[in-house]
Amino acid sequence: MTTFSKGLEGIVAAETAISYIDGTNGILEYVGIPIGELASKSTFEETVYLLWNQRLPNKGELAAFTSDLRARYSLPAGMLERIAGVPTDAEPMHVLRTMVSALSMYDPNPNENTVEAARDKSLNILAWTPSIVAAFDRGRRGLEPVTPDTSLGFSANFLYMLNDKKPTEAMVRAFDICMITHADHGLNNSTFTARVIISTLSDMYSAITGAIGSLRGPLHGGANEGVMKMLNEIDSVSDAEAYVMGKLERKERIMGFGHRVYKAKDPRATELMTLAKQLADDTGNADLYEKSHAIELIMEREVAAKGIYPNVDFYSATTYHCIGLKLDLFTPMFALSRIAGWSGHVIEQLADNRLFRPTVNYVGPHDAPYIPIDKR
Numbered sequence: 032m033t034t035f036s037k038g039l040e041g042i043v044a045a046e047t048a049i050s051y052i053d054g055t056n057g058i059l060e061y062v063g064i065p066i067g068e069l070a071s072k073s074t075f076e077e078t079v080y081l082l083w084n085q086r087l088p089n090k091g092e093l094a095a096f097t098s099d100l101r102a103r104y105s106l107p108a109g110m111l112e113r114i115a116g117v118p119t120d121a122e123p124m125h126v127l128r129t130m131v132s133a134l135s136m137y138d139p140n141p142n143e144n145t146v147e148a149a150r151d152k153s154l155n156i157l158a159w160t161p162s163i164v165a166a167f168d169r170g171r172r173g174l175e176p177v178t179p180d181t182s183l184g185f186s187a188n189f190l191y192m193l194n195d196k197k198p199t200e201a202m203v204r205a206f207d208i209c210m211i212t213h214a215d216h217g218l219n220n221s222t223f224t225a226r227v228i229i230s231t232l233s234d235m236y237s238a239i240t241g242a243i244g245s246l247r248g249p250l251h252g253g254a255n256e257g258v259m260k261m262l263n264e265i266d267s268v269s270d271a272e273a274y275v276m277g278k279l280e281r282k283e284r285i286m287g288f289g290h291r292v293y294k295a296k297d298p299r300a301t302e303l304m305t306l307a308k309q310l311a312d313d314t315g316n317a318d319l320y321e322k323s324h325a326i327e328l329i330m331e332r333e334v335a336a337k338g339i340y341p342n343v344d345f346y347s348a349t350t351y352h353c354i355g356l357k358l359d360l361f362t363p364m365f366a367l368s369r370i371a372g373w374s375g376h377v378i379e380q381l382a383d384n385r386l387f388r389p390t391v392n393y394v395g396p397h398d399a400p401y402i403p404i405d406k407r
């Protein structure tokens with residue numbers, strides 16, 4: 032039995048109880064709960080618990096999970112020196128990928144693959160990655176790293192470590208919503224990468240490192256940086272029409288639009304659109320939102336018939352900008368959140384593993400003669 036599907040479109044390659052996507056109707060659920068419910072009512076910590084346990088925690092469970100995460104905020108000794116040693120002009124995604132790989136060397140049992148060990152490693156990686164990104168960003172600005180504050184939640188602590196200043200409630204909530212909405216998304220490319228790697232019974236660090244490498248591509252998580260670059264190229268709302276039409280005529284892609292699974296508006300884009308508008312108004316960036324919205328309307332008129340709508344990356348760009356993040360930190364933000372989903376999928380894969388090993392259609396020659404080198 033062989034089926035060839037370029038890009039594996041339409042191929043069911045795994046089973047999951049973590050998230051569900053209905054691409055036709057624009058629905059995303061984490062363990063059955065619509066993303067809009069979680070974005071408006073949950074916290075990132077609670078959402079991670081949901082993804083890893085496939086149920087919401089009660090008060091005691093959430094308090095224990097949160098304090099366990101906070102107790103792990105500080106990086107292993109030696110990691111800060113390692114981060115300080117990387118070139119300051121390195122791309123943050125390359126730094127994050129390299130440093131997550133390096134974390135394996137500080138784990139006395141990096142290859143332990145029991146479900147319990149995998150959960151423990153996931154919690155460490157989730158707790159440490161914000162410190163990696165913040166320490167690198169401060170280092171390249173000539174600033175010392177900020178010691179994490181265990182009295183703060185995941186989102187507040189990250190923004191505090193980045194800026195050495197306690198963030199406002201509004202910024203923390205906005206960042207938390209970004210973390211919630213990016214946490215998991217079916218068998219997307221990076222999650223598939225993580226599952227493929229762990230299916231050899233490799234290790235959690237290798238799986239997450241590979242997933243970060245996948246995520247940074249402009250067709251995947253790297254698109255949020257592409258959206259921001261596009262918004263920067265458009266001087267004002269009135270220029271959006273000519274800009275978008277020019278790109279479509281040249282058959283170029285508009286970043287933040289289109290999706291392999293969604294043929295309707297990505298529900299995460301709906302959540303982030305509301306958030307982006309509010310933040311843009313509050314931070315004096317209304318022009319960014321207006322440009323984005325103008326692009327969405329032009330795209331709706333031109334390509335909605337082909338099922339091309341805004342995806343998660345479209346409005347997250349404006350949101351991250353308004354939170355005060357530098358452009359090259361946008362994709363690392365996606366990674367900080369998606370670590371929750373990747374590790375949930377690794378744990379799920381380990382619990383019922385079978386090696387991923389597809390086949391390939393060979394299209395080269397057969398029985399070719401071996402020509403000696405001096406006759407070629």
Ligand code: COA
Pocket residue numbers: 038249250251252254283284285286287288289290291292337339342343344
């Ligand atoms: N802008 C313009 N046209 C687009 C488009 C975009 N962002 N995304 C897809 N299309 C068009 C393609 O040109 C193609 O048109 P054609 O049939 O006339 O040639 C058609 O839609 C199908 O595209 P295809 O590349 O086969 O779809 P895919 O499922 O392989 O690709 C993405 C999905 C996400 C890679 C693609 O939509 C894309 O490149 N989007 C921009 C990057 C992005 O935002 N990525 C983040 C995803 S969350």
